[in-house]
Structures are given as C-alpha cells and as structure tokens.
Amino acid sequence: MYGLVNRAVEKLVCSRFGEPAWERIKARAGVDVEFFASNESYPDSMTYGLVAAASAELGLPAAAILEAFGEYWVLEVAPAGYGAMLDSAGRTLPDFLENLPHFHTRIAMIFPNLQPPRFETSDRTPNSLVLHYHSNRLGLEPFLLGILRGLGKRFQVAVQVDHIGSRGAGSDHETFRITWSDGAAA
Ligand code: HEM
Incomplete structure (x- = not known):
C-alpha cells in the first residue's frame, strides 16, 4: 500500500x-x-x-485497531490532505455513499499504482442502501466499518452497519446494509 x-x-x-x-x-x-x-x-x-x-x-484486537484507524482516516487524515476531494464527493451521507464507486478513480490519478477497493450500491430506500465491497485484500472489513462510522460523524447522522454477506460465507465480496437516521436529507 x-x-x-x-x-x-x-x-x-x-x-x-x-x-x-x-x-x-x-x-x-x-x-x-x-x-x-x-x-x-x-x-x-x-x-x-x-x-x-x-x-x-x-x-x-486487530479489528479494533483497524476500526479506529478507519475513523481516524476519514475524520483526520483525509480532510487534512484531501479535503476538497471529500467535499465534492457528497453533501449528505447517502450522496457520499452513492458516489463511492467512483471515489478512488480520482485518487488513482494521484497514486497511479493504487490497488483500490471497488464499491457498488444497490437496494436504495429513503434511509438505507446496500454497499458491495470488492477487494483483493482480506480482513480489512473493520477498516471500512470505521470509515463508515466516521462518515456518520462527518454528516452528523446515526449510522447502523450490518454485515450481511461475506467471502467467508461463500460470496465473492463483502456486503453491508447501511441504515442512517432521518436527519440525513436523501
Ligand atoms: C480522500 C480520501 C481517501 C484517500 C486519499 C484514500 C486512499 C486510499 C489508499 C492510498 C489506499 C491504499 C490502497 C493502495 O495503496 O493500493 C486505500 C485503500 C482503501 N480505501 Fe481509500 N481513500 C480515501 C477514502 C476512502 C473512503 C471514503 C472509503 C470508503 C468508504 C475508502 C475505502 C478504502 C478501503 C476499504 C481500502 C482498503 C483497500 C482494499 O480493500 O483493497 N477510502 N484508500
């Protein structure tokens, strides 16, 4: 990395x-x-x-460290170095999540050897969506979870994340249902 x-x-x-x-x-x-x-x-x-x-x-536990790191990454590191990029990726949590599939494409312009995660979204409702996370790397789900919790703080909404599908259970990627409180404009 x-x-x-x-x-x-x-x-x-x-x-x-x-x-x-x-x-x-x-x-x-x-x-x-x-x-x-x-x-x-x-x-x-x-x-x-x-x-x-x-x-x-x-x-x-390693998972606790990765989760703390995810929050730190999105609340401290990214805003300090890449604030404009974060700002332009969405003004609400749902907008930001819908833009995630394209997010690392811009980062890859700065870091040409990036091996980014790949995201898709589906099953959108007014206060939830399903996020599909594809990665060549294993075990970084707690990092993503920390980022998602950090995004909840960034957008000042309560976020619930349920891990509903995994490579361990036979899928080829990780799947999360993300639910946010009504405070977030859809
Ligand atoms: C400006 C903000 C961000 C920057 C600069 C950034 C940059 C990076 C970099 C450099 C890596 C390591 C990959 C490599 O070196 O090959 C990475 C990995 C990763 N990023 Fe981002 N990222 C940002 C925001 C986000 C956000 C908002 C999410 C998700 C919600 C995210 C999810 C991940 C995940 C899950 C990985 C682990 C790699 C993997 O699963 O294979 N990142 N990112």
Whole structure:
C-alpha cells in the first residue's frame, strides 16, 4: 500500500500511545523504515505486520485497531490532505455513499499504482442502501466499518452497519446494509 497509509497508522499510534510505543511496534513487526514516503508503494505485508504488532503491543484486537484507524482516516487524515476531494464527493451521507464507486478513480490519478477497493450500491430506500465491497485484500472489513462510522460523524447522522454477506460465507465480496437516521436529507 502507499506510504501514506503506513504514515497515518504511525500518526494515530503516536498521538494516542506515544512515540516509544510506535518504535516498539515497528521493532516487533521487523519494519526498519525511518520515514514512510506518502507516494511510494510498500508491501501490503508491512501494513498487516504493523497492525498485528500494534495489536500485540497494545493488547487490543486487530479489528479494533483497524476500526479506529478507519475513523481516524476519514475524520483526520483525509480532510487534512484531501479535503476538497471529500467535499465534492457528497453533501449528505447517502450522496457520499452513492458516489463511492467512483471515489478512488480520482485518487488513482494521484497514486497511479493504487490497488483500490471497488464499491457498488444497490437496494436504495429513503434511509438505507446496500454497499458491495470488492477487494483483493482480506480482513480489512473493520477498516471500512470505521470509515463508515466516521462518515456518520462527518454528516452528523446515526449510522447502523450490518454485515450481511461475506467471502467467508461463500460470496465473492463483502456486503453491508447501511441504515442512517432521518436527519440525513436523501
Ligand atoms: C480522500 C480520501 C481517501 C484517500 C486519499 C484514500 C486512499 C486510499 C489508499 C492510498 C489506499 C491504499 C490502497 C493502495 O495503496 O493500493 C486505500 C485503500 C482503501 N480505501 Fe481509500 N481513500 C480515501 C477514502 C476512502 C473512503 C471514503 C472509503 C470508503 C468508504 C475508502 C475505502 C478504502 C478501503 C476499504 C481500502 C482498503 C483497500 C482494499 O480493500 O483493497 N477510502 N484508500
């Protein structure tokens, strides 16, 4: 994954647990990188290794770390670096979700080697839709869940996410029903 992802993991850990914790996590993961360059690609195994080491070092489940990271990503990292892109992707949660299938296409213009997730939406009702998440990577559903919770905060609506289909259960992708409170204009 691009270095900006690892950098964001580093920032999150340092801000909540301090720099010495981050140094221990890197050592445990066997990652000998002083500085992650945002626009350089690093092996996915490095990111997974950092999350596993953070889980062991901080005594938190990996899923909880990924979820916290998803919220942090969409509420802190993305607005600071890519605010205009976020703003133009929708003024309400449902608009934003309907635009998700195209979102990473614009990001791929900045990061040409991006291996983005692929999204589709279906089954729209006034206060829910079904989001289909396709990825070559495994185990990042809690990251997506954190992003969706963060989007609820961004748009100030209560969001409920139900994981209704998965690769583990024989599908070729992950499926979530997302329901939002009436506060969101449809
Ligand atoms: C401006 C905001 C965003 C930026 C700059 C961004 C950028 C990225 C980057 C660089 C990666 C790593 C992929 C790679 O390096 O090959 C990634 C992965 C991912 N992004 Fe985004 N993203 C943004 C917003 C979002 C949003 C709003 C969602 C979903 C609601 C999302 C969902 C994901 C997921 C699930 C992955 C994991 C990759 C996978 O499943 O294969 N991202 N994104």
